[in-house]
Amino acid sequence: MREPDYQCLIVSDFNVSNFAGYLDNDPEAPRLACHCGPFGQVVQVLGNRDLDCWHSPPPDCLVVWTQPGRVIHGFSQLMAGGNVALDEILAEVDQFAALLAAAAQQVKSVFVPTWVMPPFERGLGMLDLKMRAGFSVTRMRMNLRLVEALEQVPNLYLLNAERWFQLAGKAAFNPKAWYLGKIAYGNDVYKEAVRDIKAGLRGIAGQARKLILLDLDDTLWGGIVGDIGWENLQLGGHDAAGEAFVDFQQALKALKSRGVLLGIVSKNEESVALAAIDEHPEMVLRRDDFAGWRINWGDKALNVADLVAELNLGLQSVVFIDDNPAERARVREALPEVLVPDWPEEKMLYRKTLQELACFDIPVLSREDLDRTQMYVAERKRKISRHEVGSLEEWLASLEIKVVVEELDESNLPRATQLLNKTNQLNLATRRMTEAELLAWARQPNHSLRVFRVTDKFGDYGLTGLASLTVEATRGRIVDFILSCRVMGRRVEETIFHHMLELAAEQGAREVLVEYLATPKNKPCLTFLESSGLSRREDGTTFFWKTAEPYPRPSQVEIEVQPA
Template sequence: MHQELNVSCDLFLDLAWLPRPPAEFKDMCRRLAGSASGAEIQHLASFALDANQAARLARVIRALQGQNRLLSPLTPVKLGILANGTIDLAINALAVAAARHGILLECVTADYGMFIQEALDPASRMNAARCDVVLLALDYRAFPFARSPGNAAAAAANIEEAISLLNRIRDGISASGAICILQTLAPPVEALFGSLDRSLPGTPRHFIDGFNRRLLAGLEGTTDILLDVAAIAETVGLANWHSPSHWNLAKLPFADGCVPFYADHVARLLAAMRGKARRCLVLDLDNTLWGGVVGDDSLHGIMLAEGDAVGEAYRSVQCLALALRERGIVLAVSSKNTDEVARRVFREHPEMLIREEQIAVFQANWDDKATNIKAIAGALSLGLESMVLLDDNPAERGLVRQILPQVAVPELPDDPALFARTLAAAGYFEATIFSDEDRRRAAYYEGNAHRVELQERAGDIDSYLASLEMEITFRPFDRTGRSRIAQLINKSNQFNLTTRRYTEAEVAAIENDPSCTTLQVRLADRFGDNGMISVVICRTLPEATWEIDTWLMSCRVLGRRAEQMVLREILRQACEAGIRTLVGIYRPTDRNAMVRDHYAKLGFTQVAAEEGSTSRWMLDTATEIGSAPMRINRALPADLHT
């Protein structure tokens, strides 16, 4: 039993879902120095590195940053860190974890013990750095908790004092324009009254529970992000998290063995904030969703029954997959199997939890997994960087990692009982917000796969588009759509003309800015609602001109001429406002090459090419634009209906 506990803890602390680094890792780092691409850095960061290896790779990253090189596809983020303990030992791990999740991290830290002064002084190094995000890495020792066992009034006042201190720090940082990441507190291991501590006011456990509840309540309606350190510590065990000797020796807020796991959680949040969380789970079948090989063992010979230890292990994978689908993650299948044999399990096996209609794309054939995953990504209009493959076969995992390094492929242990736990531990599907739109995302992509099938049968494109029975809805920004608008602005990379990023608070300001005209666009068809598919911000300039500050669209509606309908609506509103000229801007990135000719295709004339290949395009608002076969619905802001 003791060994089983160690294995379970090692899964998290060793980042066991990551493959082990190759023997030549040191030489690989040396070869990267001075000439690496972001993709090569991300590849090396995808291994489970020890402290020395992480330090080596972090030095390579910092050296390349010092050359001011663009390291695509990594997205730059400047992270400030304010801590009451010593956080410097985590910087290397943070840089590597961030690269693993697609982020090029620059860290700004404060001197030890200066976290309050750095936050409150507008001229401090932290505030002057204009960080994108500031992590308030504060543990329970940062707050003035004074034991008062049994004194409820004193305990409540003490919690409010601690929250007030946190809010002062938070307000000081927010004034610089940075988003704050706020941590819940992990309680100390040592108890005063045993089990009574949680319910008795004035004890450490009661203080921290109350503080965490107040912290969560205070996040509502803000753009700040939660890092649930209490849950992270509970996952590995409080006794493993808190190290008295490490605190006494170096004021480390948690044991050094927990640093990689903590850093990975921070990096997941940063990636989710920048739209880099994964969206599709691709499932192998034999010995991944069920025990055995259905082609050999037959429909009723596979292990999937409740009450059977092996069968229940595989059912737990299915339970997790369905739970992910309910929160909007798309499910797909890639299996080396005969299609009809594989589908029979989903259709007929009485113990099968996942049904065929819950799989957006079903690829059961004898092609290699990499080919199938590319086909799945194409059918869903998703990038390969959105995909996660769950496969028990190490040879298949290695093949996909080699051919499609953008795809996340977790290592799996020998025991299938740990498959689901390993997938969940990897944090591929981290979220910072959750909306109704997110909940329905799986249905959107499932509908999109059906549309692809229809297009293949329909023949000519006009007949196909007419058969979709589309309806497009235009509405200005409003409070109801605000969080989804901000989410799209921050995660859309491919069909995004300028890739400007705005926080939810900035979206609210734009919403109320009379110099801005905004559109949130939805598209529905016979297969269902596609949700919000486009966001547009136009800014009024002198001489009766609108500049398109932001224009992005969901790639899942490409080929349906929705961009023409959006432009027709922009021109219609521009003419009503007395605008004569529309100016479009294209700012190239490593991800948005697909829209390089967007304005040219819509009839704009290029008027300037600026530094960095940014181009400006102009269109007379009296221009006639072709339409698509869809009904148009123009709606008031949802706020006016409530």
């Protein structure tokens, strides 16, 4: 039996043994070892970190699952016919939220299912959503208050439990289970909860899928485009399956808008397939919605691997969708890390099947996530332009590259930390720090940290560079120099050095040292330093620059320094 990836503490006001069992036994990654807090003592457990359940063993993640009528006393009074002011109930919700926020500081992540009521609870009937004291409207306000009170707690996630109950249907609640075993909900509810929590944990660990590779014929549209022409494809119009294909494309576009990349792997003539994408009036997805494609008659597994490499992603980031079971089997066998979901024959189930995939959850949406497809599209256009322009220098000049320099602040901190912790190749010191640690380091006296946004005429690369500097008396030291591989080799490296060495000179440094700390992956950084024009010491890994002479700024790159 594999060691668990996380220790999970479940705190609840009902018997959660069944849920804990499913969570423990679920074969999907990550593996959890669950233990339950003392039954029915939610407030006591959340408020007292000396209790055994917090230490044996210390949990990495926490699930707090409560029933509205048990944890919020005012709500239970309301349900019993009492006259309780809404403000009193919401004040109790605030207290509960404060307990959750405090508990969140003890663990890496917290999951809190929203409050639900059994569907047989009719409340005040037709007045339940009309009167201020209706059960349903009060519960909705309680949930909303919880959302508002906790939205700033970065590692706490409220999960929409309503969905689990809808999926479980009649089996979601069984009063006998409550009276016989204090089991609040049906097993199907727990299984859905497990799926969502596991998807969340994978997202937090950076294991969400990032790329969907799609077949075209009978997947993105109905019919074989090479046989019938794009004019005759089943797509949109007054046709059930045609509408279903449009809906499927819209669901894919929605995923794209939250940072999931789309790509095409199809056996077709490329020109014919692209004409359909460009010309068909009912296509939702157009050429610029795709980060890349392989449209040819080659083996799909090879095409998947090739395209994934081009997009600089890992196979574990990929979902492959194809209506043809033989192609699915081929990719599944050749590339086991790729997620190949079983795909329905019925076209009208495509959208539902896509939306059921619990593999795209991510904990935060950064600007870079949202713009990711655009970056790949821009890169494709850059490559085309590279073939059209003569020398490298001419091409770089034609790109109209601009580097914007910013000081580290709360707004760019998450992305800066992500860059610090994920970049391996062009990374001088490969330091790994949390957001708080990075900010604290940057705010120390004599420390300077700058982040760099890069754009060119084709688009925005986003925040792709980071450099830091310390200056003691007349000696400066570049501590971090990090650049995303997306912009490597475009004179951005030299532009960053120009800026940082100028900054060091302003702060009194006459000489600036750059010490290369080798890792198995950061050889590209050494290669750059060797060609950078910096002088090299005898140890071979320390470079330096005398600031009496300005470090030259590449002529092809414009630089703009944002005021602090």
